[in-house]
Amino acid sequence: MPRLRLTLAYDGTAFAGWQLQAPGRGRTVQGCLEEALATLCGEPVRIFGAGRTDSGVHAMAQVAHVDVPEGRAAIPWQKALNALLPADMSVAGAELVPDGFHARFCATGKVYHYTLWTEPGHVLPWRRPYVWDVGRYGRLDVAAMDACAACFAGFHDFAAFQNAGSDVKTTTRLVHGVTRLATGGPEMVWRFHAEGFLKQMVRNLMGALVAVGRGKVSPEDIRSVLTQGQRRLAPQTAPASGLCLVVVEYGEHGRGHKRHLLHQPEAGQG
Amino acid sequence: MPRLRLTLAYDGTAFAGWQLQAPGRGRTVQGCLEEALATLCGEPVRIFGAGRTDSGVHAMAQVAHVDVPEGRAAIPWQKALNALLPADMSVAGAELVPDGFHARFCATGKVYHYTLWTEPGHVLPWRRPYVWDVGRYGRLDVAAMDACAACFAGFHDFAAFQNAGSDVKTTTRLVHGVTRLATGGPEMVWRFHAEGFLKQMVRNLMGALVAVGRGKVSPEDIRSVLTQGQRRLAPQTAPASGLCLVVVEYGEHGRGHKRHLLHQPEAGQG
Known part of the structure; x- marks a missing residue:
C-alpha cells in the first residue's frame, strides 16, 4: 500500500x-x-x-x-x-x-519551543492558550536560567525530569541544546532540541528553568537533581499551553530506513 | 466623580x-x-x-x-x-x-494593524482568527501594493472607502501613512495610521491593496476610485479577523482638553 x-x-x-x-x-x-x-x-x-x-x-x-x-x-x-x-x-x-519510512522510528531529533509570558499585569487575551504566564512572578534572572539550561546539554539520565506513566527502556537522552531565543516584547521563547524526549520532559525542564529564574533554586541545585535522578526533587511541571512541537528531524537515512542512533551532537548545538 | x-x-x-x-x-x-x-x-x-x-x-x-x-x-x-x-x-x-479627558474626542490619532497570511496551502490553525488568508490567491505583487498604499497618505475624501451606516459630517480624513511592516514568515502586516478613520475604512483600504496585489486592479485604478468617491467602484471589504487596533494617540492637549484638529502629518510618516 x-x-x-x-x-x-x-x-x-x-x-x-x-x-x-x-x-x-x-x-x-x-x-x-x-x-x-x-x-x-x-x-x-x-x-x-x-x-x-x-x-x-x-x-x-x-x-x-x-x-x-x-x-x-x-x-x-x-x-x-x-x-x-x-x-x-x-x-x-x-x-x-517509501514503505520503510516510519514517522516515529525514523525520527532522529525533535525541536520544541516553550513560550513564557514575562510581562507583569496582563497577558494579551489571544496569547493565553499559547504561553505560561510567569509575569506574575516578577522579573526572571535570565543569566541564571541560561546557566541552568547549559547543564541540560549532552548525554544525561533525565529520570528526574520524566513524569510517571511511561515504559521506556532507558531514561538517558542526548540533548543537543536548550537555548533562549532572542525575542522582542513580553514573550520569551525557549528552544529544546534533542534526539528524543521522555514523557513531559520539556515541561519539566522548563519548570526547573523558571524555578531558577525566580530564584527558588540555583542552577547547581538543578544539576544535583539531574544527578540524583529523583522526580520528587525536581520543580513543578510547566503547563501544557506554552509548549509547541516545531520540528521533527529525519536524518539522511530517515526516508526509508529505521534509524541508527546518532550519538554526535549537531554542530552549533549544545 | x-x-x-x-x-x-x-x-x-x-x-x-x-x-x-x-x-x-x-x-x-x-x-x-x-x-x-x-x-x-x-x-x-x-x-x-x-x-x-x-x-x-x-x-x-x-x-x-x-x-x-x-x-x-x-x-x-x-x-x-x-x-x-x-x-x-x-x-x-x-x-x-482629569475630567476633561474623553477617550473619543481627545484622541488625535489611531494606528491599526492588518495581518495577511500570504503562504499558500494552509494557515496555522491558531492564526486563523487573526489573519486574512490571501495565500490561496498566489503571490502578491508587493511593489504594486506599496505604490497603491502611498496614494492613501495625506488629506483625501475617503467616501469610496466608507461603508454604509455612518452619519459623519465629513468623509475627508488625514492619513499619516499606510505602510507595510517588515515581517518574517508567512504573515505580512500592514500599518494604517491616521488622525481618524471612517466606518470600515481600514478594511476597505486593505481590500483595495489586496486587489492590487492580485493584479485585479492597478494602483492608478484605486487612485481614480478615491477621486471619484463611489463605494461601488472600490474592491471588497477585507474580513474583520485580520484587523487589530494597536494604538490610540492623545496629543499634549489630550490629557484634559477636547482636541484641536492637528493638520500636520507626523514626521517620517506618509
Missing part, C-alpha cells in the same frame, strides 16, 4: 492530546485525522505520529504516516484533508514516501 | 463588536466591561471607547473612560477588573485622569 507522510499543525487547546482515546473519552488529533482519512480512503486507516503530544500542547509541524489504499494514492491529500479537518488543525504538507 | 482611563486588549472573535447591543443581541466588549465595572462600583456605569471596533476586530490597546463613584477611586482597577473579566479580554492599564 502507498505510504503517505503528513506534516500537521494543530492548536492543542481543544484536544485531549494526540493519542486516540476510548469513545467518549475526548476529542484527539489522531481521532480527527483518522476520521478525515477514512472518509477519503473509503475504509478505516491507522495513523502513526512522530510523538504523542499531551492535551493542550500545540504543533507546528508534527509528522505522521499512514498507509492508504492503492487506488487513492493520487488524491491531492493536503487540499482534500484540509477541506475535511476542523478549524483547529491543518495539513502543512503531504507526500508519498 | 473621578474619571478612569482604561487601556484594553481583547480578542474580537467571540464579541459582536465593541458597542452595547440590545439585550440578547450579542455579547459586546462594552457590555462585558460595564458589567465588571458595575460590580466594582456598586452601581451601573457608562463607558466610552475611543472607537467602536466591529465584530471580529481585535484590540491591543483600545482606550476607554468611565466615571466611578467618589468612594471607589482607590480600587486597584487593573487587577480588580482582570479578576472579573472573561478570558478573551484584559485591562493593560488603568489610571485616574
Whole structure:
C-alpha cells in the first residue's frame, strides 16, 4: 500500500492530546485525522505520529504516516484533508514516501519551543492558550536560567525530569541544546532540541528553568537533581499551553530506513 | 466623580463588536466591561471607547473612560477588573485622569494593524482568527501594493472607502501613512495610521491593496476610485479577523482638553 507522510499543525487547546482515546473519552488529533482519512480512503486507516503530544500542547509541524489504499494514492491529500479537518488543525504538507519510512522510528531529533509570558499585569487575551504566564512572578534572572539550561546539554539520565506513566527502556537522552531565543516584547521563547524526549520532559525542564529564574533554586541545585535522578526533587511541571512541537528531524537515512542512533551532537548545538 | 482611563486588549472573535447591543443581541466588549465595572462600583456605569471596533476586530490597546463613584477611586482597577473579566479580554492599564479627558474626542490619532497570511496551502490553525488568508490567491505583487498604499497618505475624501451606516459630517480624513511592516514568515502586516478613520475604512483600504496585489486592479485604478468617491467602484471589504487596533494617540492637549484638529502629518510618516 502507498505510504503517505503528513506534516500537521494543530492548536492543542481543544484536544485531549494526540493519542486516540476510548469513545467518549475526548476529542484527539489522531481521532480527527483518522476520521478525515477514512472518509477519503473509503475504509478505516491507522495513523502513526512522530510523538504523542499531551492535551493542550500545540504543533507546528508534527509528522505522521499512514498507509492508504492503492487506488487513492493520487488524491491531492493536503487540499482534500484540509477541506475535511476542523478549524483547529491543518495539513502543512503531504507526500508519498517509501514503505520503510516510519514517522516515529525514523525520527532522529525533535525541536520544541516553550513560550513564557514575562510581562507583569496582563497577558494579551489571544496569547493565553499559547504561553505560561510567569509575569506574575516578577522579573526572571535570565543569566541564571541560561546557566541552568547549559547543564541540560549532552548525554544525561533525565529520570528526574520524566513524569510517571511511561515504559521506556532507558531514561538517558542526548540533548543537543536548550537555548533562549532572542525575542522582542513580553514573550520569551525557549528552544529544546534533542534526539528524543521522555514523557513531559520539556515541561519539566522548563519548570526547573523558571524555578531558577525566580530564584527558588540555583542552577547547581538543578544539576544535583539531574544527578540524583529523583522526580520528587525536581520543580513543578510547566503547563501544557506554552509548549509547541516545531520540528521533527529525519536524518539522511530517515526516508526509508529505521534509524541508527546518532550519538554526535549537531554542530552549533549544545 | 473621578474619571478612569482604561487601556484594553481583547480578542474580537467571540464579541459582536465593541458597542452595547440590545439585550440578547450579542455579547459586546462594552457590555462585558460595564458589567465588571458595575460590580466594582456598586452601581451601573457608562463607558466610552475611543472607537467602536466591529465584530471580529481585535484590540491591543483600545482606550476607554468611565466615571466611578467618589468612594471607589482607590480600587486597584487593573487587577480588580482582570479578576472579573472573561478570558478573551484584559485591562493593560488603568489610571485616574482629569475630567476633561474623553477617550473619543481627545484622541488625535489611531494606528491599526492588518495581518495577511500570504503562504499558500494552509494557515496555522491558531492564526486563523487573526489573519486574512490571501495565500490561496498566489503571490502578491508587493511593489504594486506599496505604490497603491502611498496614494492613501495625506488629506483625501475617503467616501469610496466608507461603508454604509455612518452619519459623519465629513468623509475627508488625514492619513499619516499606510505602510507595510517588515515581517518574517508567512504573515505580512500592514500599518494604517491616521488622525481618524471612517466606518470600515481600514478594511476597505486593505481590500483595495489586496486587489492590487492580485493584479485585479492597478494602483492608478484605486487612485481614480478615491477621486471619484463611489463605494461601488472600490474592491471588497477585507474580513474583520485580520484587523487589530494597536494604538490610540492623545496629543499634549489630550490629557484634559477636547482636541484641536492637528493638520500636520507626523514626521517620517506618509
